[in-house]
Amino acid sequence: MKDIIEKLDLRRDNAKLGGGKARIEAQHKRGKLTARERIELLLDKGSFEEFDMFVEHRSNEFGMEKQKIPGDGVVTGWGTVNGRTVFLFSKDFTVFGGSLSEAHAQKIIKVQDMALKARAPIIGLFDAGGARIQEGVAALGGYGEVFKRNVISSGVIPQISVIMGPCAGGDVYSPAMTDFIFMVRDTSYMFVTGPDVVKTVTNEVVTAEELGGASVHTTKSSVADGAFENDVECLLQMRRLIDFLPASFDAGVPQWPTLDDPDRIDNSLDTLIPDNPNKPYDMKELILKVVDEGDFFEISPSFAKNIVTGFGRVAGRSVGFVANQPMVLAGVLDSDASRKAARFVRFCDAFNIPIVTFVDVPGFLPGTAQEYGGLIKHGAKLLFAYSQATVPLVTVITRKAFGGAYDVMASKHVGGDLNYAWPTAQIAVMGAKGAVEIIFRGGDADTIAARTKEYEERFLSPFVAAERGYIDDVIMPHSTRKRIARALAMLRTKKVEMPPKKHDNLPL
Numbered sequence: 001m002k003d004i005i006e007k008l009d010l011r012r013d014n015a016k017l018g019g020g021k022a023r024i025e026a027q028h029k030r031g032k033l034t035a036r037e038r039i040e041l042l043l044d045k046g047s048f049e050e051f052d053m054f055v056e057h058r059s060n061e062f063g064m065e066k067q068k069i070p071g072d073g074v075v076t077g078w079g080t081v082n083g084r085t086v087f088l089f090s091k092d093f094t095v096f097g098g099s100l101s102e103a104h105a106q107k108i109i110k111v112q113d114m115a116l117k118a119r120a121p122i123i124g125l126f127d128a129g130g131a132r133i134q135e136g137v138a139a140l141g142g143y144g145e146v147f148k149r150n151v152i153s154s155g156v157i158p159q160i161s162v163i164m165g166p167c168a169g170g171d172v173y174s175p176a177m178t179d180f181i182f183m184v185r186d187t188s189y190m191f192v193t194g195p196d197v198v199k200t201v202t203n204e205v206v207t208a209e210e211l212g213g214a215s216v217h218t219t220k221s222s223v224a225d226g227a228f229e230n231d232v233e234c235l236l237q238m239r240r241l242i243d244f245l246p247a248s249f250d251a252g253v254p255q256w257p258t259l260d261d262p263d264r265i266d267n268s269l270d271t272l273i274p275d276n277p278n279k280p281y282d283m284k285e286l287i288l289k290v291v292d293e294g295d296f297f298e299i300s301p302s303f304a305k306n307i308v309t310g311f312g313r314v315a316g317r318s319v320g321f322v323a324n325q326p327m328v329l330a331g332v333l334d335s336d337a338s339r340k341a342a343r344f345v346r347f348c349d350a351f352n353i354p355i356v357t358f359v360d361v362p363g364f365l366p367g368t369a370q371e372y373g374g375l376i377k378h379g380a381k382l383l384f385a386y387s388q389a390t391v392p393l394v395t396v397i398t399r400k401a402f403g404g405a406y407d408v409m410a411s412k413h414v415g416g417d418l419n420y421a422w423p424t425a426q427i428a429v430m431g432a433k434g435a436v437e438i439i440f441r442g443g444d445a446d447t448i449a450a451r452t453k454e455y456e457e458r459f460l461s462p463f464v465a466a467e468r469g470y471i472d473d474v475i476m477p478h479s480t481r482k483r484i485a486r487a488l489a490m491l492r493t494k495k496v497e498m499p500p501k502k503h504d505n506l507p508l
């Protein structure tokens with residue numbers, strides 16, 4: 001028995017070495033952790049249960065029959081994050097560059113299927129060069145199976161992709177179909193094809209960082225939802241994110257203990273809005289003062305900063321926040337902001353996370369750049385997302401709610417359950433000056449000034465909307481957290497039936 005146990009230990013130790021000491025050292029020299037070190041950091045200590053440690057590829061091409069490494073470039077299994085089950089696969093770059101063979105794909109498929117069956121989130125840690133070139137179509141077929149499962153699981157269990165090295169081909173397309181992508185700065189890249197292929201095909205000379213580094217994907221392409229300084233920070237932040245997420249669409253949001261009183265009053269909010277309506281203020285201050293213990297996990301903080309999206313908690317339960325940000329472009333809705341918020345709203349709705357919307361929006365951004373870029377379709381995505389959401393929707397208008405953007409931002413008309421306004425709210429078709437210049441075109445300066453004042457007094461307040469019941473109440477800014485907490489508690493049992501259909505036709 002002793003011999004047998006020793007042999008097992010030996011096989012395990014051998015498998016744990018992956019591509020060998022030299023490649024592990026090279027991995028460390030690049031500032032990256034190994035696949036197993038990453039798992040240790042992501043999961044609760046000692047909770048990892050590994051599957052398929054001894055799986056090997058079955059390829060005999062290009063001398064591959066002589067290069068068999070147990071595990072075949074991916075470590076798979078499950079464990080817990082703060083006691084809650086998660087499934088994961090972690091690509092091992094030290095083994096054939098983490099590339100995907102048929103056997104490697106089978107390992108990923110197994111955890112995907114298991115995660116779906118067990119209704120628990122799945123996290124992929126990517127550090128890999130795409131399809132195993134020596135395997136050809138067997139690898140492509142493997143990716144297809146992985147992609148299909150990404151889609152089947154979409155909206156059932158949360159799927160998170162963490163990009164922790166150079167990733168190409170299928171190792172970017174699978175993440176692209178998951179709910180969130182996060183990257184590590186300076187060591188991770190995402191591209192369909194790398195700089196060498198780019199040079200050959202288009203003659204364009206570009207570095208990996210310029211083509212698909214974290215800064216490109218978090219600020220320009222919006223492919224990634226966030227980036228972190230190194231592997232350790234990234235994995236610790238993933239633990240934080242998982243704490244906000246339900247295990248599945250019907251599991252309900254997690255409830256964490258909190259010492260933060262839901263009825264907490266914050267008097268500083270009474271002076272958040274500047275006297276001058278054109279002066280910006282930081283909407284994140286409001287979010288941080290409303291959520292439990294100031295704990296807010298922002299999604300896509302570096303892209304379309306004119307809208308803020310992210311997770312917080314109220315009374316210990318997760319809430320998705322969507323908020324116009326007056327500090328950037330006056331909080332206007334443009335194509336990027338609409339797309340960013342629409343995707344976030346749809347995630348929250350799919351997983352039954354209530355949404356709180358803070359509104360201060362001067363309208364949609366005018367101009368050819370926006371129109372040529374499809375603002376109508378992108379704006380419609382957000383309108384569509386809110387209109388189809390059946391989760392509790394609580395909206396607070398802090399200042400401007402102008403034009404179509406008023407309708408879009410979770411207004412009563414598209415499904416807002418409780419719509420509040422601060423006394424500083426201005427709900428109108430447009431700002432006073434613009435409105436008067438249209439109605440009294442050609443009027444002299446005195447007329448314009450007098451009429452502008454009249455328009456301001458009549459329309460730039462929350463009361464016209466409140467008179468019609470479009471606003472349920474005009475609330476004191478200092479009581480915002482309390483009112484939201486009470487609203488969310490009341491809405492916990494909300495039930496809305498939509499007419500049966502195959503699926504909707506979101507404007508893509």
Ligand code: HXC
Pocket residue numbers: 095096097098099128129130131132133134140143166167168169170171173193194
């Ligand atoms: C087999 C691979 C591999 C691959 C890397 N390796 N990619 N082996 N198949 N796809 C191996 C290398 O031979 C090397 O082995 C080791 O991994 C490390 O690779 P390096 O090139 O030395 O590392 P680095 O310089 O950091 O470059 C990483 C890389 C690059 C950017 C990922 O390796 C690369 O461009 N690989 C090919 C990417 C690609 O085109 N993949 C196919 C995409 S098509 P040794 O033994 O030297 O350590 C695809 C199909 C699905 O994925 C499409 C779905 C839509």
